[in-house]
Amino acid sequence: MPGRKRLQLALFGAGRMGSIHAANIATHPRAVLAAIVDPNIEGARALAETFQSHVRSATDVFDDPAVDAIVIASAASTHPELIDQALARGKAVFCEKPLARDLDTVRSLVAAVEVAGTPFLLAFNRRFDPGFASLASRLREGKAGAPELVLLTSRDPRPPPIDYIVASGGILRETTIHDIDMARWLTGEEPDSVYAVGAARTDPRIAAAGHVDTVMVTLTMPSGTLVSINNSLRSAYGYDQRAEIHGAGGMLQLGNVLSTPVTAWNADGGSSDRPQPFFLERYADAYRRELDYFVNRLEEGGAMSPGAADGLRALEIAEAAEESMRSGLAIKLS
Amino acid sequence: MPGRKRLQLALFGAGRMGSIHAANIATHPRAVLAAIVDPNIEGARALAETFQSHVRSATDVFDDPAVDAIVIASAASTHPELIDQALARGKAVFCEKPLARDLDTVRSLVAAVEVAGTPFLLAFNRRFDPGFASLASRLREGKAGAPELVLLTSRDPRPPPIDYIVASGGILRETTIHDIDMARWLTGEEPDSVYAVGAARTDPRIAAAGHVDTVMVTLTMPSGTLVSINNSLRSAYGYDQRAEIHGAGGMLQLGNVLSTPVTAWNADGGSSDRPQPFFLERYADAYRRELDYFVNRLEEGGAMSPGAADGLRALEIAEAAEESMRSGLAIKLS
Amino acid sequence: MPGRKRLQLALFGAGRMGSIHAANIATHPRAVLAAIVDPNIEGARALAETFQSHVRSATDVFDDPAVDAIVIASAASTHPELIDQALARGKAVFCEKPLARDLDTVRSLVAAVEVAGTPFLLAFNRRFDPGFASLASRLREGKAGAPELVLLTSRDPRPPPIDYIVASGGILRETTIHDIDMARWLTGEEPDSVYAVGAARTDPRIAAAGHVDTVMVTLTMPSGTLVSINNSLRSAYGYDQRAEIHGAGGMLQLGNVLSTPVTAWNADGGSSDRPQPFFLERYADAYRRELDYFVNRLEEGGAMSPGAADGLRALEIAEAAEESMRSGLAIKLS
Amino acid sequence: MPGRKRLQLALFGAGRMGSIHAANIATHPRAVLAAIVDPNIEGARALAETFQSHVRSATDVFDDPAVDAIVIASAASTHPELIDQALARGKAVFCEKPLARDLDTVRSLVAAVEVAGTPFLLAFNRRFDPGFASLASRLREGKAGAPELVLLTSRDPRPPPIDYIVASGGILRETTIHDIDMARWLTGEEPDSVYAVGAARTDPRIAAAGHVDTVMVTLTMPSGTLVSINNSLRSAYGYDQRAEIHGAGGMLQLGNVLSTPVTAWNADGGSSDRPQPFFLERYADAYRRELDYFVNRLEEGGAMSPGAADGLRALEIAEAAEESMRSGLAIKLS
Structure with missing residues (x-):
């Protein structure tokens, strides 16, 4: 069959x-889902069957030119x-965050990627969301003038297991890091400074583990732009993902995506549907666009x-926020 | 590989x-896109390549057990x-509307389907849209009480080619029929009566062909429920698909789905994004759910x-609406 | 004290x-509430006390130059x-609707007003509402292009007493008449034709009295513009007053005014406040502006x-709608 | 005339x-606008004429039992x-903020009010706004559970004259103080700590005077509740007054009040009207309710x-925020 060779992922x-990612690769017109690798063989097989792919070992994949x-x-x-x-x-990389859990390893990986010159995408998915992307492009087109106040809201429907919180290094490294990248x-x-406050409100085990589930982070930018991030690991009304940019010429807002556009009116008022339940639904388009971007750039x-x-940069700022939260001091960033 | 045999479509x-439909079949975990048939071989081939399917002839397909x-x-x-x-x-059928262009053929097809007992889905896609489906289920749960007033709005972004309007039998048979099904x-x-008025406003060729592009249709239901449908073949702001049901206990509304949840505020007010441009985007989920329903029911x-x-029933009502529009009389439906 | 003489109302x-009206007159910088006339002396006195006015007889008022x-x-x-x-x-008149209950009296009053040349305002309050007024002015500025579809919704929170319905001549003369004026x-x-359907859904006494509480009215305009009015005497969610105009260049919508801009989000979704409860609240601004217009024009x-x-014109159309509803025929208007 | 004596204000x-306030007093059924005192005699006279009151001297008013x-x-x-x-x-006091410009005078006034036992209302108007009041009462009813994150937004349409900014002590004392009271x-x-950052973005004269026009303030509460306030002296889209409370059980939001509920849809999307232009319009109801509360409590x-x-308490916090902004440190509050 004529035409361009499809990329083997x-x-x-x-x-x-x-x-x-399997579904997005399999339905991409210029990519092929060449292999699925997972120690959970059963899960890998089910996925391979659905998308007509193959379960293979890591060694096999890396050896396959x-x-x-x-x-x-x-x-x-x-x-x-x-x-x-x-x-x-010499294989290109599409990598879900984090690069690594600790800053030293992240630094050496970043250095290695730079030395190797390998195409590398760190999958900060929100950059590929049509809503966030539209926000960014309108901002660049000057639709709000120079930004002055930025408010970022990310709230998860419910906390992950306490073990996960501990393993991931906590809310600032796991959740806030997305908002830091967005800022x-x-x-x-x-940012030239960061100040963070936090509290444990949802589950006593979180406090017992020395963690928090509710944070507010302030970033100051060299231009004078002020950023406020708020996060919670609990949100009774679904996955809350919003942004607001106030500038010299106006304001841009990104609201939540509701599950349906149905509203019910009765004596209590008008009740809309909930926001999308969690990231799988909310960012379904973002994951598709992210994969498409990766294929195009390749x-x-x-x-x-x-x-x-x-x-790396986002993690450094998240760690400075952690230091601020622990010390009560605003931290200067170099 | 163990497990259920996947359905061959x-x-x-x-x-x-x-x-x-090709994408939805190919990514369905229990269906296989077994063949693509189209006189446009090039288009069929491109689709087959993307979804790892095969171009075949109609005869070949019907002969394949x-x-x-x-x-x-x-x-x-x-x-x-x-x-x-x-x-x-003896092959099950998933059929896009219309069954046929003329009422007699439709009647004989309906009779044949009944005689054959073949599984048959007429793809009135809106019934599978999460929004319309939520509207219907909430209504059935009594969230608005008994319905009293139903308002249905369907407006296309732009008229199809004049030849298409003529071939399809016009706006009442092509567009309003969806709202009639929804009602x-x-x-x-x-409905026990229908009254329709119309006008040609978008393109003089439409009037010249004896057609209209703008209609309002009133249906009365035996319970006393009153339905008003309005349609246009032109909508400057995108594909407009809304519904409203007013009942004894409240109101249910289905709004448009906007392309993104971004709003820009400036001295002119707050400007939201547009509704989805047309049916391909607006009903992407509906098409997936419709196919999934078909697979599940099979x-x-x-x-x-x-x-x-x-x-058939929707077409009969559309034709009565046509008669009303031409005669100026409300038409009783048996 | 220098300056213009304040008008005595x-x-x-x-x-x-x-x-x-008493409050609006009393606080108008160029009007004085010169008298209050009401057979209910106690009510008149209470109002006079609040606004530092006087209870007088009709004769006294008409005799006072x-x-x-x-x-x-x-x-x-x-x-x-x-x-x-x-x-x-020779006194100017600001008159709440209706001029009179029967068409003959209305006709002779209109003739008398024309002969007398007396300044006369018929208080169709919606024309003075900032929302409806903005809708009309934007339409005239061409913001939606030539109008093609007009949808008007007016629903009262609850039916008036059955005696009032009978005395007022029913929903078409009492409620729909506002929408007819708006159209x-x-x-x-x-309009060159009117078609109306109705039902009695809220109270069996309404049907027993030969009246309806739920109507849909279609008006056709000479240009081809189609108008759909829907009314109900019951609305579980408050006073519902909306309008929508679809034109060649876009759509203008007038939504409800909510009691407060508070929204509560929880596992059921996001619940806004109710629309204003009834006309006194919803049209408070309209009544102020209407009185101000009257003073300015005087x-x-x-x-x-x-x-x-x-x-008169609105009543003639309402009566034709009544005839349509009773006969099942669309009525031509001269 | 019988009945309760009306209060003389x-x-x-x-x-x-x-x-x-003149209009609200004059139309209050149990209050009388007994006098207007202002060194601008012409302005006082015009107001007295409109509301049938009298221009008097301060001495005359205080001497009048x-x-x-x-x-x-x-x-x-x-x-x-x-x-x-x-x-x-011994006259009751309804006082617009501030009590005084400097903290020492405010402290001695508060002490004097307490010693005297005179009824005293400090007119923090937002507490009387139907929206903020509904937010507070719903919160108290537990509609959002215990509060965890509070976001307060107040942005003025344009900066006041630079002299006013300097005289008033700046944005934290003049604008943020309302949000501090609201928190x-x-x-x-x-609050047990405050951290503030600011920038001068709208007018070089503001920076030259050592002031800022854009601030973000973080308050931490003993329960762990985190508050973020953002203010700007410039807002291209009108007066922006919003609040959001995220709690264990959900979220309460207070949005802006738009000038009209008209939305215009075209190829650019759907454009709502602007928020109310400034405090006179936005808080018209709040001023009425505030006066009514004062009369009722009297x-x-x-x-x-x-x-x-x-x-006093709000000013102390605002001054601590000022100290934070100047020092870069979070300030502990006693």
């Missing part, structure tokens, strides 16, 4: 995120090793954005 | 609707023949809804 | 509407006699709009 | 706020002297809320 991880790129959606602890191998074998991306600036060549360095 | 039509069902998304003129063949070969489905009643056995008879 | 009727105008907010049955006297004594005003056209001289003839 | 200040209370809407610099006189003459009132807690006896001590 191997997927690591057959869990929730892996399933989403036909595989163009890997998509990392496996457990966070496996990310550094997979990235190292991909760089060694950097929307304003085009690097074909076109050139750098990908966000890259590994964006993951 | 053959798709007729590789155009806009066909492409949508492995094919469980056909999905008809080809030109309207081909529908009667394809349905006849499917009934003859029947939401109220659970058959597996479970039993009647499908909406069926061929629903297509 | 005498108020007939100290009930709900009278109280509103200092009284510039009368504001008629008394029972409908008193309107013709009060108008006659005002015309005879004429918004489109700038006189000072400036010249015709007032809407005038007595607008009341 | 004397108004100080015939400017913008004075005009509003019939005057029950004074309403202070004059320049801020006059407040301490007027309060002192009212306490000395205390909504949560029912006293009649009933007992303490008023918010009182002078609330003004």
Whole structure:
């Protein structure tokens, strides 16, 4: 059959995120889901069957010169090793965050990616959401003038298991990091200070583990733009993902996406539907667009954005926020 | 590999609707896109390549005992023949509207489907839209009490080519028929009268062809429920698809789905995004759910809804509306 | 004290509407509430005390040359006699609808007003509502292009007493007449046909009295513009007053005014506040602006709009709608 | 005339706020606008004429035993002297903020009010706004569960003259102080720390004067509730007054009040009307309710809320925010 060769992508991880990426790869007109790798063989097989793919081992994938790129959606602890191998074998990388759990490893991975020059996409999914993307492009078109106040709201429907909170390093590294990336991306600036306060309100085990589930983070930008981020691990009304940018010329707001546009009116008022329940639903389009961007950039060549360095920068700011929360001091960022 | 046999579906039509059904079949965990049939071989091939399917002839498909069902998304003129063949070969049918262009053929097809007992889904897509479906289920749960006033709005972004308007029999048969089906489905009643008025406002060729592009249709239901449908073939702000049901206990409204939840505020006020541009985007979920329903019902056995008879009833009412518009009289329906 | 003489206004009727007009007159910088006339002396006195006015007899008011105008907010049955006297004594008239209950009396009043040349305002309050006024002015500025579809919704929170329904001549004469006026005003056209259907759904006494509480009315305009009005005497969620105009260039919508802009989000979704409960709250601004218009026009001289003839035209159309509802036929309007 | 004696209120200040209070007093059924005092005699006269009141001197008012209370809407610099006189003459006080410009004077005024036991209302108007009041009462009814995150937005349409900014002590004392009061009132807690950042973005003269026009303030409450306030002196889209409370059981939001409920849809999307332009329009109802509360409490006896001590506490927090902004440190509050 004539036409361009389709890119061969191997997927690591057959869990929730892996399933989403599998569907997006399989239905992409210029990509092929060449392999699924997961220690959970049963899960991998079910996914392979649905999308007419194959369960393979990591070694097999990395040894296969036909595989163009890997998509990392496996457990966070496996990310550094997979990235190292991909760089060694010259395979492009689409990597779910985090690069690694600790800052030192992240720094060495970023350095390695830069040295290798391998195409690398760090999957900060919100940048690919049509809503956030529209917000950013309108801002760049000057629709709100120069930004002055940025408000970012991310609230999860319910806390993850306490073990997960501990393993992930807590809400600032796991949740706020997305808002930090968004603040950097929307304003085009690097913050020069961060101040964070937090509280544990949802589950006594969170406080007992020395963690919090509710935070407010203030970033100041060199231009004078002020950013306020608020996060909670509990939201009775669904996944809450909003943004607001107030500028010299107006305001841009990103609201929630409701499950349906149905409203019921009665003596209590008018009741709309809930926001989308969680990230799988809310960011379904973002995941599709993210994969499509990766395929396009692979074909076109050139750098990908966000890259590994964006993951590093966001983590550095999240760790400074952690330090602020613990010390009660605003932290200067270099 | 163990597990249930996946259903083999053959798709007729590789155009806009066909492409949508192709993707939904290919990514369905219990269906296989066994064949694509289209006289436009190039279009069929492109689709087959994307979804790893095969271009085949109609004869080949109907002769193949492995094919469980056909999905008809080809030109309207081909529908009667394809349905006849499917009934003859015992293949289940998923059929885009219309069954046929003329009432007599529709009547004989409905009779044939009933005689054959073949599983048959008439794809009135709105019934599968999460919003319309939520509206209907809330209504049935009594969230608005007994319905008293029903308002249905369907407005297309722009008129189709004049030839298409003429071939399809005009706005009442092509567009209003969806609202008529919705009125029947939401109220659970058959109208006992219809009154319609119309005008040609968008393009002089429409009037010249004896057609209209703007209509208001009133249906009265035996319970006293009153239905008002308004349609236009032109909508400057996108595809407008709304419904409102006022009942003894309150009101249910279905609003438009906006392209993004971004709002821009400036000295002119707050400007939201547009509604989805047209049916492909607006009803993407509905098409997925419709296909999923078809697969589930095929597996479970039993009647499908909406069926061929629903297509007939809606067309009869559309034709009575046409008669009303031409005569200026309200038409009694038996 | 220097400056313009303040206009002396005498108020007939100290009930709900009278109280509103009393406050608006008393706080108007160029009007004085010179008298309150009501057979209910106690009510009149209470109102006079609040606004530092005086209870007087009708004769006294009409005999007083200092009284510039009368504001008629008394029972409908008193309107013709009060108008006659005002015309005879050369006093300007601000008259709540209806002019009279029967068409013949309305016709002779309109003729008398024209002969007398007395300034006369028929208080179709919606024309003075900031929302409806903004809708009309934007339409005239071409913001939606030429109107093609007009939808008008008016639903009362609860039916008035059955005696009132009978005395007022029913929903078409009492409620729909406002929408008919709005249709004429918004489109700038006189309808050439009317079709109406109705049902009695809220109270068996309404049906027993030969009346309905739920109607849908279709008007066609000479330009081809189609108008759909829906009314109910019961609305579980408050006073529902909306309008929508679809034109060649877009759509203008007038939504309800909510009691507060508070929304509560929980597992059931997001619940807004109710619309304003009824006309006193919803049209508080309209009543102020209407009185201000009356004062301004009295000072400036010249015709007032809407005038007595607008009341007649709206009643003629309402009566044709009644005839349509009873006969099942669309009625041509001359 | 029988019935309760109406309260005699004397108004100080015939400017913008004075005009509003004048109208509310004059139309209150149990209050009389007994006097208007203003060095601008012409303005005082115009107001007195409209509301049938009298221009009098301060001495005359304080000497008149019939005057029950004074309403202070004059320049801020006059407040301490007027309060002192009212306490000395036993007249109740309705006082626009601030009590005084400097903290020492405010402290001595609060002490004096407490010693005197005079009824005293500090007019933090937002507490009387139907929207904010509904927010607070729903919160108290547990509609959102215990509050965890509170976001308060107040943005003025345009900066006041630079002289006014300097005289008033800047945005934290003049604007943020309302949000600080709201944070205390909504949560029912006293903050234990404050952190503030600011920038001058709208006018170089503001920076030159050592002031800012854009601030973000974080308050932490003893329960762990986190509050974020954002303010700007410029808002291209009108007066922006919003609040959001996220709690264990859901979220309560207070949106802006739009000038009209008209939305215009075209190829650019759906454009709503603007928020109310400024406080006179936005808080018209709040001013009416505030005056009504004052009259009711005067009649009933007992303490008023918010009182002078609330003004003091809010100012102390605003000054701590100022200290935070200047030092870059979070400030502990006792």
